[in-house]
Amino acid sequence: MSSSTVAVPALQRGAHHWISAWLPVAIGVGVIACESTVYFGADHTTGPLRHIWESVFGHLSDARWEVTHHLIRKTGHFVGYGLLGLAWLRAWWMTRPRAPFPQNALLALVGTALVASGDETHQSFLPNRTGTYHDVLLDCLGALVMMTATYLILRVGASKRLARAA
Numbered sequence: 001m002s003s004s005t006v007a008v009p010a011l012q013r014g015a016h017h018w019i020s021a022w023l024p025v026a027i028g029v030g031v032i033a034c035e036s037t038v039y040f041g042a043d044h045t046t047g048p049l050r051h052i053w054e055s056v057f058g059h060l061s062d063a064r065w066e067v068t069h070h071l072i073r074k075t076g077h078f079v080g081y082g083l084l085g086l087a088w089l090r091a092w093w094m095t096r097p098r099a100p101f102p103q104n105a106l107l108a109l110v111g112t113a114l115v116a117s118g119d120e121t122h123q124s125f126l127p128n129r130t131g132t133y134h135d136v137l138l139d140c141l142g143a144l145v146m147m148t149a150t151y152l153i154l155r156v157g158a159s160k161r162l163a164r165a166a
Contacts, residue, residue: 017094020094021090021091021094021095022091022095024087024090024091025084025087025088025091025111027087028083028084028087029084029115031080032080032081032084032115032119033119035080036119036122036123036129037126038126038127038128038129041126041128041129042069042070042073042128043128044128045069045073046065046069049069049072050065050069053065053068053072074138077135077138077139077142078138078139078141078142078145079142080139080142081112081115081116081138081139081140081142081143082142082143082145082146083146084112084115084143085108085109085111085112085140085142085143085144085146085147086108086143086146086147086150088107088108088109088111088112088143089104089105089108089147089150091108092104092107092108092111101151101154105147105151108143108147109140109143109144109147112139112140112143113136113139113140115139116135116136116139116140117136119131119135119139120132120133120135120136
């Protein structure tokens with residue numbers, strides 16, 4: 001058995017391991033903290049996003065842009081927190097490599113929910129932002145969908161590897 005396949009006890013892992021495991025989570029939380037400011041409210045993002053959208057897809061009426069802008073922002077919640085959920089999942093998996101996937105996924109979902117709740121609470125105090133539990137649910141759904149997709153991809157990959165080995 002090669003040394004790369006042997007699980008190293010947590011106390012023997014070096015700083016590089018812990019930084020590699022948790023830095024993506026810290027970066028993800030930092031990005032969300034930056035986006036949770038007055039400067040990323042809908043009133044500040046509508047101009048730049050509309051310019052990009054109309055450069056690619058053509059002109060939209062103001063009414064149609066309102067709906068499109070809302071959908072872009074909510075998609076950002078879903079994808080952004082989905083990626084944060086994956087960062088949490090990876091960090092827990094690297095920290096607890098022998099734990100079952102569902103346990104690490106639950107910890108990742110809790111971490112995502114805590115960040116989302118803090119984000120929405122913070123936004124409720126800003127003049128041009130709103131904090132809503134609907135966004136927390138959307139954020140958690142993004143994390144859950146991406147973690148479920150990861151689980152399914154890993155299961156299919158493991159099945160194919162086992163089939164080739166047989």
